[in-house]
Amino acid sequence: MSRDRNTTAQKKRNFFEAFAKSKAPAVGGSVVKKKVLEYAHNTAASRVNILSAPAILEAPEEERNKSKDDVSSPNQTYQRREVEEEEESTDFKLALLSSLQPSLSPEMLLELLLTCNGSVEEASKLASLSSQSKSKSTSIPTQSSLSTFLSPVDDTEQPQQARKIPFPLLPIPKFKTLHLTTPSQVPYYVPATLHPSFLPTDLANELLSECLAEVPSFGKYEFRLFERNVSSPHTASFFVKDAEMAARHRRGYMYNGSVLDDIRTFTPTMHKVIPILESFVNDQISHRISTVYPDGKKLKHMLPPGKWHITSAFMNCYDGAKQSVGWHSDQLTYLGPRTVIASISFGVEREFRLRRVAPVVVDTSLPFSPDSEKEGEEWKWQTEGQASVHLPHNSLLIMHAECQESWKHSIHPANNIQPHPVTGNKRINVTFRCYREEFQPDKIPKCKCGVGCVLKTVQRVKEKMGWYFWGCQVGNQWKDDDDDEGVSKDRKKDGGCGYLVFAKFDDDGDPIWE
Numbered sequence: 473m474s475r476d477r478n479t480t481a482q483k484k485r486n487f488f489e490a491f492a493k494s495k496a497p498a499v500g501g502s503v504v505k506k507k508v509l510e511y512a513h514n515t516a517a518s519r520v521n522i523l524s525a526p527a528i529l530e531a532p533e534e535e536r537n538k539s540k541d542d543v544s545s546p547n548q549t550y551q552r553r554e555v556e557e558e559e560e561s562t563d564f565k566l567a568l569l570s571s572l573q574p575s576l577s578p579e580m581l582l583e584l585l586l587t588c589n590g591s592v593e594e595a596s597k598l599a600s601l602s603s604q605s606k607s608k609s610t611s612i613p614t615q616s617s618l619s620t621f622l623s624p625v626d627d628t629e630q631p632q633q634a635r636k637i638p639f640p641l642l643p644i645p646k647f648k649t650l651h652l653t654t655p656s657q658v659p660y661y662v663p664a665t666l667h668p669s670f671l672p673t674d675l676a677n678e679l680l681s682e683c684l685a686e687v688p689s690f691g692k693y694e695f696r697l698f699e700r701n702v703s704s705p706h707t708a709s710f711f712v713k714d715a716e717m718a719a720r721h722r723r724g725y726m727y728n729g730s731v732l733d734d735i736r737t738f739t740p741t742m743h744k745v746i747p748i749l750e751s752f753v754n755d756q757i758s759h760r761i762s763t764v765y766p767d768g769k770k771l772k773h774m775l776p777p778g779k780w781h782i783t784s785a786f787m788n789c790y791d792g793a794k795q796s797v798g799w800h801s802d803q804l805t806y807l808g809p810r811t812v813i814a815s816i817s818f819g820v821e822r823e824f825r826l827r828r829v830a831p832v833v834v835d836t837s838l839p840f841s842p843d844s845e846k847e848g849e850e851w852k853w854q855t856e857g858q859a860s861v862h863l864p865h866n867s868l869l870i871m872h873a874e875c876q877e878s879w880k881h882s883i884h885p886a887n888n889i890q891p892h893p894v895t896g897n898k899r900i901n902v903t904f905r906c907y908r909e910e911f912q913p914d915k916i917p918k919c920k921c922g923v924g925c926v927l928k929t930v931q932r933v934k935e936k937m938g939w940y941f942w943g944c945q946v947g948n949q950w951k952d953d954d955d956d957e958g959v960s961k962d963r964k965k966d967g968g969c970g971y972l973v974f975a976k977f978d979d980d981g982d983p984i985w986e
């Protein structure tokens with residue numbers, strides 16, 4: 473646990489204890505105080521055990537706005553003073569809201585504040601509205617997330633049924649980091665699901681020991697940033713299913729403007745894990761289709777249900793607290809649109825962060841028109857806060873079909889880490905991927921420079937929002953503030969040829985060439 477977090481958790485606990493012992497008349501009765509006191513202890517505990525705590529709001533994220541530095545200088549530190557001031561005002565608002573809504577649990581109050589961008593007044597109104605709509609129930613049921621609280625589903629009628637995950641997801645307030653501290657909270661805020669203790673212990677140990685044998689020969693991972701290749705502060709290697717695919721890869725698959733030379737074949741235990749993972753991920757995709765996506769149908773361009781399969785994997789190693797990976801989305805070039813990625817983590821627990829950068833555009837052939845856009849209003853998804861998912865040993869994180877197009881992710885540098893008995897200071901991660909036949913290098917377009925294009929989506933130009941395009945490899949990589957619409961004028965400056973054609977796909981995501 474980090475020192476900052478310790479201080480913040482302790483501070484919060486002190487506040488709650490003082491609050492609970494106070495005689496402040498505005499702040500509910502003794503029941504509320506008891507709950508607050510319990511919550512103070514739980515909050516402190518939650519920093520230790522992520523599987524047993526409510527979602528936690530963290531400090532303002534200055535580093536989010538310095539995203540260009542994320543890759544090259546990960547050792548950014550929080551301004552502690554600002555962190556504490558932010559915490560204090562959250563505590564104050566919580567106390568205020570508690571006085572207005574004395575029957576709600578502290579967890580619920582926090583979640584209400586979160587949704588209402590910190591406005592106590594709005595949060596209180598929302599709570600009143602919700603309790604009116606649930607007037608049949610005498611008490612508000614325990615929730616695992618805010619969206620469940622907002623859901624019209626009546627607990628008394630469907631006690632066993634999981635509450636609906638909103639589509640699109642609710643925004644995370646600006647400049648906030650929302651710590652999703654239980655796996656059940658994750659899909660309510662980010663297009664991902666977290667599955668702890670995923671592999672049987674023996675299999676997990678076997679895979680981990682094979683990974684550890686591979687790691688010493690890993691190289692630095694190269695990012696292309698502003699026409700320079702910048703090493704990400706972690707090491708990685710790429711694995712494919714067999715020697716034939718490895719040979720094919722060495723011939724023509726490009727990453728960040730160059731061909732990978734370190735291509736390995738799956739280890740024996742990776743081969744054992746693959747059928748388990750494929751079956752689990754396909755079940756999860758089907759579940760998501762029926763419970764989350766509009767009309768219970770797969771999103772346009774997703775593979776048909778049951779067809780997700782593993783062809784390749786990146787294995788990443790983060791040795792020590794400061795090794796990290798900057799904000800990025802995974803390249804779609806060989807994966808195709810609406811890809812799903814399954815990521816297993818071992819060793820030291822680290823924070824996987826996600827932030828939305830574009831809306832989920834369901835029909836990418838139509839000009840985009842946001843439902844709720846008001847005159848002059850800034851697009852919400854470009855200024856949203858971020859979520860942090862803590863990835864414990866032997867956990868599986870699935871990045872679902874909306875994740876690469878509309879979100880960016882990163883592994884956040886830590887202030888401190890808890891060493892793992894087997895890996896020491898290392899975190900090992902394997903991201904299993906489904907490369908598609910129709911996206912092999914000899915099938916995709918080449919730009920005017922004569923190299924295979926990259927597949928990306930437009931994230932800035934409103935009318936073309938979510939449209940896919942094939943663009944020049946050069947000057948098109950890992951630029952966090954990449955201005956997709958500026959391709960033709962900016963690429964020449966960056967050294968690329970400016971090539972851009974919009975990409976078309978059929979319902980199942982296979983390319984349509986014209």
Ligand SMILES: O=C(O)CCC(=O)C(=O)O
Pocket residue numbers: 786788797802815824881883901903
């Ligand atoms: O280490 C992780 O969990 C994520 C790695 C990643 O983003 C990637 O391999 O693309």
Ligand SMILES: [Fe+2]
Pocket residue numbers: 800801802881
């Ligand atoms: Fe990634």
